[in-house]
Amino acid sequence: MSDLTLTPNLESADDFYAALIAAHDGLSDEESEAFNARLILILANQIGDQSVLEAALEAAKA
Amino acid sequence: MIHDRYQLAFKLYPYARSADQDADSPVHHPVIVVGGGPIGLASALDLGRQGIPVVVLDDHEGIGQGSRAICFSKRCLEIADRYGCGQPMVEKGVVWNLGKVFHDDRKVYEFNLLPEEGHKYPAFINLQQPYFERFLFEQIKAEQARGAPIEIRGKNRVEAITPEANGVTLEIDTPEGPYKLSADWLIACDGAGSPTRKMLGLDFEGRVFEDNFLIADIRMVNDEFPTERWFWFEPHFKSGASTLLHRQPDGIWRVDFQIGWDVDRAEELKEENVRARLDAMLGDVEYEIVWTSIYTFQCRRMKDFRHNRVIFAGDSAHQVSPFGARGANSGMQDVDNLGWKLGMVIRGEAPERLLDSYNEERIHGADENILNSTRSTDFITPKSRVSHLFRNAVLDLAERYEFARPIVNSGRLSVPCTYDGLSLNGPDALTGGPARTRVGSPCPDAPIDDGFLLDRLGDGFVLLTLNTEVPDRLEVDGIPIRRVALSAGGRDALSDRYLGSARAAVYLIRPDQHVTARWEHYDAAAVTAALRTACAKEAI
Ligand SMILES: Cc1cc2nc3c(=O)[nH]c(=O)nc-3n(C[C@H](O)[C@H](O)[C@H](O)COP(=O)(O)OP(=O)(O)OC[C@H]3O[C@@H](n4cnc5c(N)ncnc54)[C@H](O)[C@@H]3O)c2cc1C
Numbered sequence: 104m105s106d107l108t109l110t111p112n113l114e115s116a117d118d119f120y121a122a123l124i125a126a127h128d129g130l131s132d133e134e135s136e137a138f139n140a141r142l143i144l145i146l147a148n149q150i151g152d153q154s155v156l157e158a159a160l161e162a163a164k165a
Numbered sequence: 166m167i168h169d170r171y172q173l174a175f176k177l178y179p180y181a182r183s184a185d186q187d188a189d190s191p192v193h194h195p196v197i198v199v200g201g202g203p204i205g206l207a208s209a210l211d212l213g214r215q216g217i218p219v220v221v222l223d224d225h226e227g228i229g230q231g232s233r234a235i236c237f238s239k240r241c242l243e244i245a246d247r248y249g250c251g252q253p254m255v256e257k258g259v260v261w262n263l264g265k266v267f268h269d270d271r272k273v274y275e276f277n278l279l280p281e282e283g284h285k286y287p288a289f290i291n292l293q294q295p296y297f298e299r300f301l302f303e304q305i306k307a308e309q310a311r312g313a314p315i316e317i318r319g320k321n322r323v324e325a326i327t328p329e330a331n332g333v334t335l336e337i338d339t340p341e342g343p344y345k346l347s348a349d350w351l352i353a354c355d356g357a358g359s360p361t362r363k364m365l366g367l368d369f370e371g372r373v374f375e376d377n378f379l380i381a382d383i384r385m386v387n388d389e390f391p392t393e394r395w396f397w398f399e400p401h402f403k404s405g406a407s408t409l410l411h412r413q414p415d416g417i418w419r420v421d422f423q424i425g426w427d428v429d430r431a432e433e434l435k436e437e438n439v440r441a442r443l444d445a446m447l448g449d450v451e452y453e454i455v456w457t458s459i460y461t462f463q464c465r466r467m468k469d470f471r472h473n474r475v476i477f478a479g480d481s482a483h484q485v486s487p488f489g490a491r492g493a494n495s496g497m498q499d500v501d502n503l504g505w506k507l508g509m510v511i512r513g514e515a516p517e518r519l520l521d522s523y524n525e526e527r528i529h530g531a532d533e534n535i536l537n538s539t540r541s542t543d544f545i546t547p548k549s550r551v552s553h554l555f556r557n558a559v560l561d562l563a564e565r566y567e568f569a570r571p572i573v574n575s576g577r578l579s580v581p582c583t584y585d586g587l588s589l590n591g592p593d594a595l596t597g598g599p600a601r602t603r604v605g606s607p608c609p610d611a612p613i614d615d616g617f618l619l620d621r622l623g624d625g626f627v628l629l630t631l632n633t634e635v636p637d638r639l640e641v642d643g644i645p646i647r648r649v650a651l652s653a654g655g656r657d658a659l660s661d662r663y664l665g666s667a668r669a670a671v672y673l674i675r676p677d678q679h680v681t682a683r684w685e686h687y688d689a690a691a692v693t694a695a696l697r698t699a700c701a702k703e704a705i
Contacts, residue, residue: 140558148568
């Protein structure tokens with residue numbers, strides 16, 4: 104069991120952010136939502152660890 | 166008058182006048198079972214095989230026609246096998262391993278269940294519920310012929326129940342008028358609408374799913390369809406929000422369309438409308454419609470399954486959605502659990518509180534089944550925009566990437582629960598022992614020299630020993646413990662499932678084939694203590 108990382112961990116924050124926004128270029132709102140859902144599932148699988156995922160769900164709450 | 170509420174598939178126990186109906190005062194029986202569905206029949210079989218007199222009262226004269234359960238799980242078949250009727254079920258049933266999942270007009274993926282080797286029974290079979298019930302009934306006949314004190318009374322409708330401190334009194338209606346009976350114990354197996362539950366004013370809480378499902382059982386004229394399970398999410402042919410196609414014996418196929426909440430049932434059930442859905446799905450295929458019905462479902466259970474001398478089992482106690490086939494399958498596990506406990510209590514071998522463990526263990530099972538079938542239902546019929554979004558995202562990804570396939574949930578295979586951490590459990594003291602045979606688990610089958618392990622377990626307590634010596638005859642407080650001594654080694658299934666990295670093992674196994682304690686070596690005091698715990702006795 105590892106902990107959720109909430110300190111900077113992206114290799115290149117600006118590049119990732121630009122790529123994320125660019126990926127939505129030209130998508131309708133609905134397509135964007137579907138894209139986000141697929142992305143969340145892909146990233147969740149990468150993480151794998153249930154306790155980290157639950158901590159992330161908690162951390163994402165407003 | 167006793168009117169039938171449904172058509173019969175098999176008329177098996179026509180009304181016959183019983184001498185009890187002519188008695189001056191209510192005749193007394195040790196056990197009365199209300200309801201002769203699969204769970205009532207199995208209860209009678211379990212008790213009758215132990216020599217305990219049991220009377221089954223059913224308001225019909227046989228088995229109801231119509232489409233209900235079709236999938237029977239390995240554990241359910243193993244229980245039937247212990248009662249002597251597992252083999253005919255498998256011979257009649259359809260075994261399948263290949264499943265395909267579709268979304269819209271695309272195949273998302275296909276799977277092969279690749280069942281684990283070394284089990285007498287397959288992961289599950291498809292068999293129409295009326296056949297399942299008939300095999301139980303035929304086994305009752307066979308046991309009766311051997312002297313088992315089982316009696317089934319057709320067209321005997323229970324109309325009133327009065328609970329008493331040490332039993333119940335019942336009022337029963339028959340075609341020849343009412344009569345009364347009394348019993349020490351009543352097992353209520355009268356189905357989801359349980360009149361017993363209502364007569365006693367008991368709760369049945371849970372979640373209602375606002376959806377209708379249309380079942381069409383059809384006989385294919387050209388039998389070219391493969392023996393596979395096909396499941397569509399949002400099918401392109403628009404015959405339902407989801408659709409399931411599954412093979413049954415006799416060349417019959419089950420088609421199950423999810424048709425939404427606001428529907429006109431009579432309209433939907435018109436043959437031309439059912440055919441319109443089927444034709445859109447099957448295209449140019451000839452078929453005959455054998456049966457159609459519309460069902461809705463709920464996931465709920467009673468707060469308690471035991472109310473002093475009245476015990477609930479099967480759908481009367483809990484109801485689940487059909488996704489995952491956990492209705493009849495879990496009801497059979499109720500019977501498996503209750504039978505030996507009630508037997509011991511009636512014989513005076515165990516205190517009455519042993520029956521509280523039925524409540525504890527089967528509520529644990531029901532909660533697990535409700536959880537699983539609710540999750541399947543939520544995946545199949547998403548209730549919000551966002552759950553629909555994620556559901557379809559999973560399906561999209563599953564088409565391209567393997568990782569998303571385990572998230573697809575069109576019904577999870579019914580597997581028995583493990584009674585982890587519950588009151589009857591003894592020590593789990595086998596270092597290196599496999600997790601799947603930990604204390605509380607149902608014993609997994611394994612091949613042994615002349616057959617299968619489960620054939621050697623069950624009915625009574627068993628001390629299973631692997632690669633170690635114990636005395637041949639064992640008895641605790643007059644309760645015999647049968648010894649099954651085996652040797653295992655190398656990488657055979659038996660070692661894999663029962664030894665793990667241990668060199669030797671001693672398992673104390675309950676009459677329902679659940680592990681109640683395990684050790685590396687035999688210790689008489691430890692076995693005695695574990696057996697007493699398993700019977701809810703004082704430790705002494
Ligand atoms: C569409 C559908 C698909 C299903 N698929 C599956 C599946 O694949 N696998 C699975 O395991 N389960 C499945 N189930 C669930 C399964 O059908 C039930 O769990 C099972 O029938 C429960 O058996 P039971 O004996 O508890 O109750 P029931 O079968 O309902 O039997 C109750 C009996 O009690 C009798 N009775 C009622 N009131 C009285 C009275 N007052 N006096 C005397 N007798 C009375 C009734 O006539 C009946 O014979 C499915 C159900 C449905 C609807």
